Amino acid sequence: SYRKGGYHAVRIGDQFSGGRYIAQRKLGWGQFSTVWLAYDTSASNYVALKIQKSAAQFAQAALHEIEVLSAVADGDPSNSMCVIRLIDHFKHIGPNGQHLCMVLEFLGDSLLRLIKYNRYKGIPMNKVREICRCALVGLDYLHRELGIIHADLKPENILLFSTIDPTKDPVRSGLTPILERPEGNPNGGATMNIIEKKLKRRARRAVAKISERRASMGGEAQKSERKLDGIDVRCKVVDFGNACWADKKFAEEIQTRQYRAPEVILQAGYSFSVDMWSLACTAFELATGDMMFTPKAGQGFSEDEDHLALMMELLGKMPRKVAIGGARSKDYFDRHGDLKRIRRLKFWPLDKLLVDKYNFSENDAREFAEFLSPLLDFSPEKRPTAQQSLQHPWLNPRNTTQNEIRNESNPGKVNVGMSNLQIKVGK
Numbered sequence: 001s002y003r004k005g006g007y008h009a010v011r012i013g014d015q016f017s018g019g020r021y022i023a024q025r026k027l028g029w030g031q032f033s034t035v036w037l038a039y040d041t042s043a044s045n046y047v048a049l050k051i052q053k054s055a056a057q058f059a060q061a062a063l064h065e066i067e068v069l070s071a072v073a074d075g076d077p078s079n080s081m082c083v084i085r086l087i088d089h090f091k092h093i094g095p096n097g098q099h100l101c102m103v104l105e106f107l108g109d110s111l112l113r114l115i116k117y118n119r120y121k122g123i124p125m126n127k128v129r130e131i132c133r134c135a136l137v138g139l140d141y142l143h144r145e146l147g148i149i150h151a152d153l154k155p156e157n158i159l160l161f162s163t164i165d166p167t168k169d170p171v172r173s174g175l176t177p178i179l180e181r182p183e184g185n186p187n188g189g190a191t192m193n194i195i196e197k198k199l200k201r202r203a204r205r206a207v208a209k210i211s212e213r214r215a216s217m218g219g220e221a222q223k224s225e226r227k228l229d230g231i232d233v234r235c236k237v238v239d240f241g242n243a244c245w246a247d248k249k250f251a252e253e254i255q256t257r258q259y260r261a262p263e264v265i266l267q268a269g270y271s272f273s274v275d276m277w278s279l280a281c282t283a284f285e286l287a288t289g290d291m292m293f294t295p296k297a298g299q300g301f302s303e304d305e306d307h308l309a310l311m312m313e314l315l316g317k318m319p320r321k322v323a324i325g326g327a328r329s330k331d332y333f334d335r336h337g338d339l340k341r342i343r344r345l346k347f348w349p350l351d352k353l354l355v356d357k358y359n360f361s362e363n364d365a366r367e368f369a370e371f372l373s374p375l376l377d378f379s380p381e382k383r384p385t386a387q388q389s390l391q392h393p394w395l396n397p398r399n400t401t402q403n404e405i406r407n408e409s410n411p412g413k414v415n416v417g418m419s420n421l422q423i424k425v426g427k
């Protein structure tokens with residue numbers, strides 16, 4: 001893909017936007033872009049530099065994302081709404097064409113990485129709560145203040161403030177920024193090796209230091225708690241490539257399959273509440289390590305039909321009015337509102353599933369299911385809004401209310417320790 005219209009090849013030390021940003025290392029990539037850790041020489045801190053492929057359709061998508069991200073930033077001057085912050089954007093001309101670039105605040109690992117790190121066993125409920133609270137603050141802001149539907153909420157698109165591995169964090173590992181490509185090496189190959197070796201050496205040293213500190217703290221309790229110990233689970237919603245304004249939609253099919261709401265499958269029209277469905281799927285996955293729905297096509301039925309069947313097995317039968325209400329309903333349901341090609345459903349209600357399969361206590365299962373079930377209402381308009389969900393007792397156990405900061409200029413909006421949400425970058 002590193003050809004005309006495709007990705008822009010980046011070398012460590014490369015400069016962008018007239019030398020303001022300097023590439024440090026690759027952070028990740030998507031279908032449309034590569035994302036680099038870069039040093040912002042005017043702000044003296046690290047940023048994430050997203051460099052879009054150059055072909056027209058990618059540029060178009062980037063322009064849309066920049067438009068949404070600009071609205072998101074403009075509406076949140078204090079950067080406290082649990083959504084990724086766009087810092088800057090510009091064009092960069094390279095051998096493969098003209099690339100739109102977005103400069104974003106540098107965040108850490110995605111929740112998907114966190115789930116994997118915990119070996120798909122699920123993360124402790126208090127952390128699931130904190131993450132849900134952050135995501136809901138973000139969604140409430142997007143929905144109520146901006147009229148934006150995210151349309152692709154999932155663990156991959158919620159990033160932690162920090163990396164799980166401290167050596168991957170340029171600030172915590174004490175990295176000094178690379179400010180230029182060493183001279184006398186125009187093609188950069190060897191240079192990169194030297195720099196990468198240096199980085200690895202530094203990282204190893206940092207790891208050694210951290211394990212030393214852990215060992216000195218000692219104790220068996222430390223060991224069993226180690227898995228998520230010290231991981232701050234504050235997070236932000238990212239990836240606005242698929243977001244849209246509720247009154248200006250362009251796609252019928254939105255959301256990643258496993259997090260897709262039933263009204264999207266049935267093409268019955270959608271609104272903000274699709275994000276609430278995805279949030280419930282995400283919360284379940286965090287708590288159990290398993291995706292809530294993993295539909296597959298089978299003998300005589302499609303992936304969509306399996307998906308609808310799985311939803312009903314977990315949540316009960318879809319009301320007839322909802323089942324037959326979409327443009328695609330006739331493909332899946334008969335006029336009684338029963339699936340045409342999957343006749344026998346094996347019901348396994350959410351609270352029972354949490355106890356039987358995931359060893360939740362009866363109490364935890366009931367409370368968690370009471371939070372999730374309304375978000376998974378088949379009737380989109382009956383799902384609670386993000387604002388309403390933030391008031392749910394599951395998110396507000398009596399002993400944690402003191403951690404909330406009520407924003408006085410905006411009564412009714414609950415912020416979660418927002419004053420601490422800025423990333424702190426050493427100079």
Ligand code: ADP
Pocket residue numbers: 027028029030031032033034035048050084104105106107108110156159238239241
């Ligand atoms: P695409 O739209 O091409 O899928 P994403 O915005 O999802 O690109 O970014 C691709 C990857 O880059 C992400 O999965 C993540 O690993 C990394 N990434 C993106 N934004 C940031 C950020 N602000 N901070 C740290 N890493 C990021």
Ligand code: MG
Pocket residue numbers: 030239
């Ligand atoms: Mg992505």
